[in-house]
Amino acid sequence: xxxxxxxxxxxxxxxxxxxxxxxxxxxxxxxxxxxxxxxxxxxxxxxxxxxxxxxxxxxxxxxxxxxxxxxxxxxxxxxxxxxxxxxxxxxxxxxxxxxxxxxxxxxxxxxxxxxxxxxxxxxxxxxxxxxxxxxxxxxxxxxxxxxxxxxxxxxxxxxxxxxxxxxxxxxxxxxxxxxxxxxxxxxxxxxxxxxxxxxxxxxxxxxxxxxxxxxxxxxxxxxxxxxxxxxxxxxxxxxxxxxxxxxxxxxxxxxxxxxxxxxxxxxxxxxxxxxxxxxxxxxxxxxxxxxxxxxxxxxxxxxxxxxxxxxxxxxxxxxxxxxxxxxxxxxxxxxxxxxxxxxxxxxxxxxxxxxxxxxxxxxxxxxxxxxxxxxxxxxxxxxxxxxxxxxxxxxxxxxxxxxxxxxxxxxxxxxxxxxxxxxxxxxxxxxxxxxxxxxxxxxxxxxxxxxxxxxxxxxxxxxxxxxxxxxxxxxxxxxxxxxxxxxxxxxxxxxxxxxxxxxxxxxxxxxxxx
Amino acid sequence: xxxxxxxxxxxxxxxxxxxxxxxxxxxxxxxxxxxxxxxxxxxxxxxxxxxxxxxxxxxxxxxxxxxxxxxxxxxxxxxxxxxxxxxxxxxxxxxxxxxxxxxxxxxxxxxxxxxxxxxxxxxxxxxxxxxxxxxxxxxxxxxxxxxxxxxxxxxxxxxxxxxxxxxxxxxxxxxxxxxxxxxxxxxxxxxxxxxxxxxxxxxxxxxxxxxxxxxxxxxxxxxxxxxxxxxxxxxxxxxxxxxxxxxxxxxxxx
Numbered sequence: 219x220x221x222x223x224x225x226x227x228x229x230x231x232x233x234x235x236x237x238x239x240x241x242x243x244x245x246x247x248x249x250x251x252x253x254x255x256x257x258x259x260x261x262x263x264x265x266x267x268x269x270x271x272x273x274x275x276x277x278x279x280x281x282x283x284x285x286x287x288x289x290x291x292x293x294x295x296x297x298x299x300x301x302x303x304x305x306x307x308x309x310x311x312x313x314x315x316x317x318x319x320x321x322x323x324x325x326x327x328x329x330x331x332x333x334x335x336x337x338x339x340x341x342x343x344x345x346x347x348x349x350x351x352x353x354x355x356x357x358x359x360x361x362x363x364x365x366x367x368x369x370x371x372x373x374x375x376x377x378x379x380x381x382x383x384x385x386x387x388x389x390x391x392x393x394x395x396x397x398x399x400x401x402x403x404x405x406x407x408x409x410x411x412x413x414x415x416x417x418x419x420x421x422x423x424x425x426x427x428x429x430x431x432x433x434x435x436x437x438x439x440x441x442x443x444x445x446x447x448x449x450x451x452x453x454x455x456x457x458x459x460x461x462x463x464x465x466x467x468x469x470x471x472x473x474x475x476x477x478x479x480x481x482x483x484x485x486x487x488x489x490x491x492x493x494x495x496x497x498x499x500x501x502x503x504x505x506x507x508x509x510x511x512x513x514x515x516x517x518x519x520x521x522x523x524x525x526x527x528x529x530x531x532x533x534x535x536x537x538x539x540x541x542x543x544x545x546x547x548x549x550x551x552x553x554x555x556x557x558x559x560x561x562x563x564x565x566x567x568x569x570x571x572x573x574x575x576x577x578x579x580x581x582x583x584x585x586x587x588x589x590x591x592x593x594x595x596x597x598x599x600x601x602x603x604x605x606x607x608x609x610x611x612x613x614x615x616x617x618x619x620x621x622x623x624x625x626x627x628x629x630x631x632x633x634x635x636x637x638x639x640x641x642x643x644x645x646x647x648x649x650x651x652x653x654x655x656x657x658x659x660x661x662x663x664x665x666x667x668x669x670x671x672x673x674x675x676x677x678x679x680x681x682x683x684x685x686x687x688x689x690x691x692x693x694x695x696x697x698x699x700x701x702x703x704x705x706x707x708x709x710x711x712x713x714x715x716x717x718x719x720x721x722x723x724x725x726x727x728x729x730x731x732x
Numbered sequence: 733x734x735x736x737x738x739x740x741x742x743x744x745x746x747x748x749x750x751x752x753x754x755x756x757x758x759x760x761x762x763x764x765x766x767x768x769x770x771x772x773x774x775x776x777x778x779x780x781x782x783x784x785x786x787x788x789x790x791x792x793x794x795x796x797x798x799x800x801x802x803x804x805x806x807x808x809x810x811x812x813x814x815x816x817x818x819x820x821x822x823x824x825x826x827x828x829x830x831x832x833x834x835x836x837x838x839x840x841x842x843x844x845x846x847x848x849x850x851x852x853x854x855x856x857x858x859x860x861x862x863x864x865x866x867x868x869x870x871x872x873x874x875x876x877x878x879x880x881x882x883x884x885x886x887x888x889x890x891x892x893x894x895x896x897x898x899x900x901x902x903x904x905x906x907x908x909x910x911x912x913x914x915x916x917x918x919x920x921x922x923x924x925x926x927x928x929x930x931x932x933x934x935x936x937x938x939x940x941x942x943x944x945x946x947x948x949x950x951x952x953x954x955x956x957x958x959x960x961x962x963x964x965x966x967x968x969x970x971x972x973x974x975x976x977x978x979x980x981x982x983x984x985x986x
Contacts, residue, residue, distance in 0.1 A: 335820075335823075337816065337817075337818035337819070337820040338820055338821075338822060338823065340785070340816065340820060341816050341819075341820025341821070341822070342822070343785060343809070344783070344785060344809060344814040344816060344820070345809065345810070345814065345833050345834050345837070345882065346805075346806045346807065346808070346809035346810030346811075346834060346837055347806060347837060348806045351806075351837065355822075356822055356824075359824045360823065360824055435824065
């Protein structure tokens, strides 16, 4: 529990910074837009419709969409102005959350202003106020309670949605939720949820105080609310101030969103820190996001898998064999993106179709070829990306697989689904500790439809000649056996006596093949 | 002498329907004029052309001989007192702030505004303690007294009133009407009041302008109109006060 809470100040600080910046930016845009929309019906309809539309986009998708957009803009800026900006992390999260926070503010500003008693508006004109004076002296003060209610809604939404900025590489309280879900560490998930909920409640109450004070025109009440917000903001951001001090060159280690990636990221980070480097971790990156972030130099190193790179990055559909794939990747990634393939780690984490041993034996299934005959009676469970990956298309085509049903699961729940009978076959990972622990069989692939998935260390173009990185990661070449990786993964994923990825990384390091 | 208010063939239409046919009206300084007529007769529209709350489609408006189209609307309205039908006090401001709103807009010193507010509270017969209260804490009659005080705050020479006593009970109404006439005389105002209550117009005004369907159909002193008018609509309108007067004489005679 203590190790959970030790990360809280930094995650909370980023969460608060992100939410506050998005809310302030949202206010700066939505408030004038709301005033214009209230005055001019011609602005009102498109503004409300557009922000309503933004609201219907799931917030996770909105965050995800900003990454490629910003990457494009960044590349454009680099090409025209000579330098780009980071398309990962803070910026896409900020923009998506700003858009997200706008609707309640906009809607309530319009409702508040158009709801002012027409007799009072007429009186304001009649006593000789200009349009501007009428807005500031009469309409805005009278609409303030309604506008503040919108700001409160926006604040609560933004704080909640900010947990979703984790997959685009922004540290937030969502790190607890995503990592916890992945490693079935419910205490961790709960920590993230509770912290985010408490933050939202506190901010809501303080804004409520400002609202009541403004309504009663009681300076002490709204002053107390505003002071509470200011003090809270400064206190929450304090841990980040320490980061502003000059510091040694720092490395960013990336990880995708599953346990093995967390462990390997910790292993690399430990080694770099052992060499005196500062390391930042960007974990829970989407599979495609991770590679592009590396190519753009936003992360310095991470572990990917040869088959994934082969089919998803190079768009290859053939399978020339393990060595040829590795050689092809080494040359092609370097040529195309400047990405350096440092070394294969020595184990494979292949996509493999797996079944419960008793079920496979009862149905007489040992290979994917056997499976094709029985598939119409079976349900196939895949992780969230499996069915959209070229590997699935290739297997489906090679063996003519037609299942009764297909279901998608978070990896954690996919294994559970196999146990409870909600799925008969799943897209397992060959290095997953649960294959042995749950007594599963991996179905053979006689046609070689699935490419090899050697875990490989990748380094960013800018780190191609970085001595410290090379020295720190030296000796990992072929040093991790699949048994060692499975054991490490299982120590994090199991239900009892769970280890953190950092602890598992230390154990893995101690047992490396010399 | 120049007329305080001079409307020359002003007209107004909204979306093709004419609410005010070309109408002329001259109000000499110091007069109290009542605009009467049924709803939709165009009285309020005519009243609002005087301070530019309604900009006429055609015709000219002169205040003290100067054409108002040449001046900015807000500046004009700060110089003309206006009492609204629905009072229209600013609910978020105190009574003192409501009364002081025009002097504030005109940039008076805070001390001058404070002194003026107290003076006006006395003038409209409201206790000075009401200064710190909000409109919601006042009765309907008190609120309209504040409305009158607000209209007079910047010492305008012209006072416009749109059904100022419409929502009040008869006793409050009579008392406030008397006070308004007293203020009109005391402050040498030029007053134009819209009302649908002909008896009120007869009792308060020096001159009554009767409107119907966006046109002026009669314009004379109360006494002359009571004596008789060729237009049957005006005659019908004057029946009520005549009957009331006759009945009162009867009662007094007994």
